[in-house]
Amino acid sequence: MPRTERKGRQNKKRGKKGGKKENVEGEQITTMTATTIDDPMKITPAIDNSFTEQRFQAAHFGEVDEELLGYFKNVEQTLDDPQFETAEDQRLFVENVYNEVDGNEIRLSTNYSCSLILEKLLKISDSFQLRVFMDKLRGKTVELFVHRFASHVCQTLLTLAADVVEREQLDGVKSDNNAKNGTDENKEGELLSMEQLVLDACEDIKPHIGGLISQQFASHVIRILLHVLAGKRIDETGDIKGRLRSKKSAQYKKENNDTFTKTSVHLASTRKVPDTFKVMFRTLTTELAINMSETEVRTLSVHKVANPVLQLLLDMQENDTEGIKARNILIDRILWGIVTDIDSKEENTDRDSWFATLIRDSVGSHLLEIIVKVAPDPIYRKIFKTYIVGKLEKFTLHPIANFVIQNLIAHVRKPKQLKQILTELKGSFDKIIKNGKYGVIRSLVDAAVKMEVCQQDVVDALVTGLRMPSADDKEGTAVEDRKEFVNCCMRMWTLDQWKSASYDEKQDLYKFHLQGSLILQGIMQMNEEANAIATSSFLSQRPDTIHRWCFSPVGSRAFESVIASHHVNDKMKKKVMRDLLGKYTSLAKDKFGSHIMDKCWLNADIDMKEKIAAELVKHEHELASHYIGKNILWTCKIDQYKRRHDVWVEREKGAERKREMFKDILDDTMPISKKRKFA
Structure with missing residues (x-):
């Protein structure tokens, strides 16, 4: 031009507004x-x-x-x-x-x-x-x-x-x-x-x-x-x-x-x-x-x-x-001699005031986030015990300090520290949700998965925070209310908010919250006992409702996590995949649904793969001309399915045996195709 x-x-x-001289x-x-x-x-x-x-x-x-x-x-x-x-x-x-x-x-x-x-x-x-x-x-x-x-x-x-x-x-x-x-x-x-x-x-x-x-x-x-x-x-x-x-x-x-x-x-x-x-x-x-x-x-x-x-x-x-x-x-100079005084029990009022300022400062808090990430264990422990314990709720609800707490939880060093954090915060989940500090909950979920402790406690605290009945409540109404867990979690709504929402609001997939989806994905990586409420809630939804999730950038990720989880039994996964029969062609042509299609194929047994392949064959011409659908045809080896069916069956059975043999070391949480940019 x-x-x-x-x-x-x-x-x-560049660099400054206005038209003043440089x-x-x-x-x-x-x-x-x-x-x-x-x-x-x-x-x-x-x-x-x-x-x-x-x-x-x-x-x-x-x-x-x-x-x-x-x-x-x-x-x-x-x-x-x-x-x-x-x-x-x-x-x-x-x-x-x-x-x-x-x-x-x-x-x-x-x-x-x-x-x-x-x-x-x-x-x-x-x-x-x-x-x-x-x-x-x-x-x-x-x-x-x-x-x-x-x-x-x-x-x-x-x-x-x-x-x-x-x-x-x-x-x-x-x-x-x-x-x-x-x-x-x-x-x-x-x-x-x-x-x-x-x-x-x-x-x-x-x-x-x-x-x-x-x-x-x-x-x-x-x-x-x-x-x-x-x-x-x-x-x-x-x-x-x-x-x-x-x-x-x-x-x-x-x-x-x-x-x-x-x-x-x-x-x-x-x-x-x-x-x-x-x-x-x-x-x-x-x-x-x-x-x-x-x-x-x-x-x-x-x-x-x-x-x-x-x-x-x-x-x-x-x-x-x-x-x-x-x-x-560098940490010693930033935090007023904290490394030098690592073993000292004496109170340092200057450092105390400085830390209280730094964690709330819009600039300095970013530096604290890095410090809790890279600090050696003794320094992390000193920061945790001296300045965090007893003040977790206050910092968590603060608009700036909560980001430091998220990083502190994400990089927790010992299970004991995570238990201490959860003990202090589990009664505050309702306040955390009300104030929109969902990242703290997500950090707790991810830390529980990484450390393999407190998983049930984190889920129970979340259930209480969403104001849902606990598992101990066996009344019919309570059981029905617990079925709405995934709907509340995906939107970060309390049960009362879900019940009072209109039909259109409940159907609006744009109400899904990214942090809610990430929390649900984390729960699906927990052990079977901890993720039971999420799994049973997901399976109790109407198939047409869950099918709509597949075409949402946020909902599809949560759907994938159910199919890919090692802690959801095969019987439950098969029910989910069976509910999708008749819809695999539409999934294969969608940029989000195609990833679910990949996950279903990876986790399906030979009988389910036969049913999926039979559906795809009926729409082969349509899929072959689609820029995403043709990749699904290649993944499922549909051409071989038609021409050399026996070879195709043996190949898929062999893949199933290998997956079963190496399931403890293979990471099925990663998509088959190129990783999506969406987090």
Whole structure:
């Protein structure tokens, strides 16, 4: 699309609303601390903290002249609508662009329009071109990291550099002197590897790292850099908490159809990185975790820009001696010497007030979530006993603190701790449901499954919370009410709410709650005694009602969990599959129902498979022309069923025997086909 038609773009600014001049790079970011706390809900401003108050002057490298600006606009048109016939044509085009802008790389990076075009250009550059470009930025790392526009270029460059470094580790460093026409490489020396270029950038920022992580634009670049050094794959499409891109940057890319960096599901989550990167990661961790005072770390821990960097430093440490040491030191400074005082019985009022503030703070609570996840067992136990026990209900009902409690429960270390949590919370399930804190219940269900304790107690507490009669009540009305368990659980409604709902509300599948579905899925993984109420309730529903669940993104997951559960007997599963006869064709053509079809086929015996296959054969032509249905035909081997029925029977019986033999180690909870994005 011609540039002149895109009038709205010039008024869009990344990083800050409004049309003010870009003199904000050197503005001081307000920092917060809690050195003196009267009100545990309040965080007081920092008075004197030179470490996080470093000022970074807005660098200016000159204006881009009109001729170069016009050339770059033409480059953008080519990038937006490429007409390259071969990959070599594209490489030559990119090389020519770099030759034309040689010497102006920094000036272009700090220009609003040109920085956007540079990002597009970098994404189609080869390894050598990326090394040349990064070499041009050497010595100006800090100035570019803190710049409003250049910081985005640096983010993209470092993200792409991770691929180059990995290739260098696998294939070695490849040079291409001919590709660097127009430069004085022979005079200046050999072009450095991407590994060394990244390390040089780290050396540049090392003296300023504490200030950079709290700087508005540099913080996101530092986070990308930490991913590269730690060998973690960068997936911006899964950046749900804004750790890698700011909300405005992410929204801008979405609105302008700018592709994010996405990790393939087939790739490992870690990369092969050189040992020098691991050393540099530890060095930067040391600068932040060890060379700073406790007050400075606590200031950063409630800083909305710096906090995510501390989260990454805690989460990315390896579980070796050095990594554990660095993590413990960082936790010690964040939580007011809790590691140092691990065996102390004395009360620390400063730490008590700080923890009460941190767990309720919209920024600091995220750091606590990571701490309870990665903390060694003694530290977890200290936090649990000192600050959580006796206050669980209060924290659970708090709009912010409840997320910390969810993570605390999810990463519980011992069955005894889970029992203690449940003892304190089991009488509060009605309040938890009333206040919509369903995630806490889900965490309890998942923890009970993982630890294999308290499963019946969790279900009983949920039944009481939904205000349903207990199993001890044998009256006819109570038995009928218990049949509504799955309906109440799926919607997170109490029994009274279900009874008072209209017919249309009961039929509305959009009333299903995601957390309710996840809770029901967790219950189906519990032992047979604990999941009995859910199983019997599910089986007591009308077949046409349950059939509608199959076409709901939330309901279908719950349906699958019943079929896939190892703790539901085959007789019950067969009844569910028998109720679906006559409906398998419609299931095979639905994006949600097809997964249920997979589960039914995986768990059906040979007699049920015969009935399902016979139904599919009748609609074979219809299914063969459907983009989902044809996969079901392949899964069920319908062609073989028709042509060589005896072979098909033997094959399915063999598969059934193998499944029975290895049922204790096979995970039938995963779909046969590609895993769905829906959680």
